[in-house]
Amino acid sequence: GEEVAQTPKHLVRGEGQKAKLYCAPIKGxxxxxxxxQVLKNEFKFLISFQNENVFDETGMPKERFSAKCLPNSxxxxxxxxxxxxxxxxYFCASSQSRDRGLEETQYFGPGTRLLxx
Amino acid sequence: xxxxxxxPSMDCAEGxxxxxxxxxSTISGNEYVYWYRQIHSQGPQYIIHxxxxxxxxxxxxxxxxxxxxxSTLILPHAxxxxxxxxxxxxxxxxxGNQFYFGTGTSLTVIx
Numbered sequence: 001g002e003e004v005a006q007t008p009k010h011l012v013r014g015e016g017q018k019a020k021l022y023c024a025p026i027k028g029x030x031x032x033x034x035x036x037q038v039l040k041n042e043f044k045f046l047i048s049f050q051n052e053n054v055f056d057e058t059g060m061p062k063e064r065f066s067a068k069c070l071p072n073s074x075x076x077x078x079x080x081x082x083x084x085x086x087x088x089x090y091f092c093a094s095s096q097s098r099d100r101g102l103e104e105t106q107y108f109g110p111g112t113r114l115l116x117x
Numbered sequence: 118x119x120x121x122x123x124x125p126s127m128d129c130a131e132g133x134x135x136x137x138x139x140x141x142s143t144i145s146g147n148e149y150v151y152w153y154r155q156i157h158s159q160g161p162q163y164i165i166h167x168x169x170x171x172x173x174x175x176x177x178x179x180x181x182x183x184x185x186x187x188s189t190l191i192l193p194h195a196x197x198x199x200x201x202x203x204x205x206x207x208x209x210x211x212x213g214n215q216f217y218f219g220t221g222t223s224l225t226v227i228x
Contacts, residue, residue: 031213043218055213108160
């Protein structure tokens with residue numbers, strides 16, 4: 001597609017439950033990024049993928065968070081045993097490979113709003 | 118540590134130019150400056166980016182100082198639809214590298 005798609009738009013979980021978020025990058029984009037926006041203006045990088053391989057996971061919490069991008073499937077971000085502080089908007093972004101000589105701009109999806117009660 | 122600092126808020130009269138400043142005094146030679154905006158709680162929208170030369174596109178102009186320690190985003194004729202939070206971001210060149218978002222400037226365009 002021509003836009004990054006994220007599902008669901010909203011997700012409500014009780015504390016301790018699992019949450020799974022999905023992202024379909026723009027067709028032809030080989031890089032996928034996940035960011036967390038907790039407070040209104042603060043973005044935190046979580047992880048990036050080059051195709052199905054983890055490129056940079058320096059922002060991922062060591063526990064409870066995992067992510068994957070498998071061929072022919074949407075990418076996913078999973079939070080095991082959610083906590084109140086996981087409440088945030090999770091944005092996915094994608095970009096094209098630099099090797100094609102194209103822009104490295106990241107295109108963001110509309111986000112998934114996770115509320116942990 | 119924040120890589121960029123921006124004023125938290127600004128107002129601009131409709132039809133006038135909006136000049137949004139950003140300080141990135143610790144920027145390194147291989148880091149680009151990007152500007153995005155976020156309208157309400159939508160996904161960030163790309164505006165413009167540059168390395169050391171001034172850039173212009175259909176949305177805005179980007180002026181980067183010679184020492185690259187600061188930059189200014191210029192919206193030449195602000196409209197009400199430009200009301201948004203504007204983020205100045207630095208990022209090491211390379212497609213897979215993360216964005217370091219600042220806290221942004223909330224721009225309000227006043228009729």
